[in-house]
Amino acid sequence: MMKAIRVYQYGGPEQLKLERIPIPQPSSDEVLIRVHTVGVLPYDWKYREGYFKDSRPAIFPYTPGTTFAGTVEKIGRNVHDYHIGQEVFGRSKYGTYAEFTVASREEIFPKPSTITFQEAAAIPGSAILAWLTLFRDGELREGEKVLIHGAAGGFGSIAVQLAKWKGAHVIGTSSGRNLDFLSLLGADNVIDYTSTSFENIVQDVDLVVDTVGGDTLERSWSVVKKGGKLLSLVEQPSADKIRMYGLKTVKPFTPYSPEETKIISQTISQLIADRKLRIVISKLVSLETVQEAHRISQQGHGRGRIILKVYDDD
Numbered sequence: 001m002m003k004a005i006r007v008y009q010y011g012g013p014e015q016l017k018l019e020r021i022p023i024p025q026p027s028s029d030e031v032l033i034r035v036h037t038v039g040v041l042p043y044d045w046k047y048r049e050g051y052f053k054d055s056r057p058a059i060f061p062y063t064p065g066t067t068f069a070g071t072v073e074k075i076g077r078n079v080h081d082y083h084i085g086q087e088v089f090g091r092s093k094y095g096t097y098a099e100f101t102v103a104s105r106e107e108i109f110p111k112p113s114t115i116t117f118q119e120a121a122a123i124p125g126s127a128i129l130a131w132l133t134l135f136r137d138g139e140l141r142e143g144e145k146v147l148i149h150g151a152a153g154g155f156g157s158i159a160v161q162l163a164k165w166k167g168a169h170v171i172g173t174s175s176g177r178n179l180d181f182l183s184l185l186g187a188d189n190v191i192d193y194t195s196t197s198f199e200n201i202v203q204d205v206d207l208v209v210d211t212v213g214g215d216t217l218e219r220s221w222s223v224v225k226k227g228g229k230l231l232s233l234v235e236q237p238s239a240d241k242i243r244m245y246g247l248k249t250v251k252p253f254t255p256y257s258p259e260e261t262k263i264i265s266q267t268i269s270q271l272i273a274d275r276k277l278r279i280v281i282s283k284l285v286s287l288e289t290v291q292e293a294h295r296i297s298q299q300g301h302g303r304g305r306i307i308l309k310v311y312d313d314d
């Protein structure tokens with residue numbers, strides 16, 4: 001048996017119940033993982049609240065969490081590229097707020113010993129997506145100007161550093177309490193959204209990456225130069241506005257192949273190991289205190305990523 005969080009109905013953080021349930025068993029193409037750490041994503045509380053009940057309805061009871069870093073505990077008979085005890089990170093569709101989870105072999109990647117389990121847990125949910133948003137979909141190049149909204153958050157704090165590493169000019173928005181933090185991460189210009197309208201001082205950016213949506217997204221159109229791009233993680237930007245402002249069209253987020261993800265995850269691991277990318281951890285929680293993590297995440301003012309620590313060894 002193992003400890004796991006289970007959710008029996010949509011609702012608030014109190015729906016996260018700690019229980020003992022049987023350890024799952026991997027099929028022939030899957031691997032059983034001992035979970036060490038989990039990246040707690042805003043998606044987790046949104047799913048629990050029922051935001052996706054029409055598009056991706058939950059089958060109750062379910063275990064929340066999609067990302068993990070851990071060790072291989074057991075291997076299906078068709079899996080030859082991993083061994084028991086190997087350190088890995090990845091994603092699982094079975095839920096990761098648990099002592100063990102199961103993942104298919106395409107969803108796991110080797111974790112180098114030069115990065116911690118806490119750092120590795122932020123790669124599958126946030127760092128890979130930041131990479132794909134900036135460099136694949138956003139086509140950001142050295143010397144270009146990027147505006148990142150929500151730059152201090154779990155996603156934004158990584159996006160700022162990756163854009164800077166690429167040699168871009170990085171402008172980040174956050175509240176006043178996070179401005180120094182953004183500068184430390186490498187942002188060239190920082191804007192306090194509570195006191196300054198970014199659209200009055202920013203212009204001709206090559207790329208906007210929006211993690212806020214609503215009014216922030218609407219006010220962003222005018223700051224992008226003709227032929228530039230506007231990407232949002234929270235809303236699909238209007239096709240009419242893309243045409244009206246002469247921006248480049250970006251296909252709605254396309255899934256990425258295991259091969260592509262493997263290369264990106266290796267590059268990101270190396271950047272972390274070389275201390276060129278810092279994974280900022282805002283809070284560590286346990287299975288016993290994970291309700292608190294959801295309460296904090298739900299406020300939408302994260303600084304770095306909340307990590308659920310399931311197995312104590314880092």
Ligand SMILES: NC(=O)c1ccc[n+]([C@@H]2O[C@H](COP(=O)([O-])OP(=O)(O)OC[C@H]3O[C@@H](n4cnc5c(N)ncnc54)[C@H](OP(=O)(O)O)[C@@H]3O)[C@@H](O)[C@H]2O)c1
Nearest residue numbers: 042125126150152153154155174175193211233300301302
């Ligand atoms: N894997 C991912 O990270 C991922 C994937 C897909 C979608 N998303 C979506 O992207 C959003 C952000 O995710 P996250 O993990 O980065 O969340 P987070 O860690 O909670 O960070 C949110 C950030 O937004 C900032 N913020 C709030 N209002 C703002 C505004 N009006 N202008 C500029 N910044 C503002 C906050 O800064 P202050 O505290 O300074 O206000 C905070 O740092 C969520 O809606 C999430 O669902 C994330």
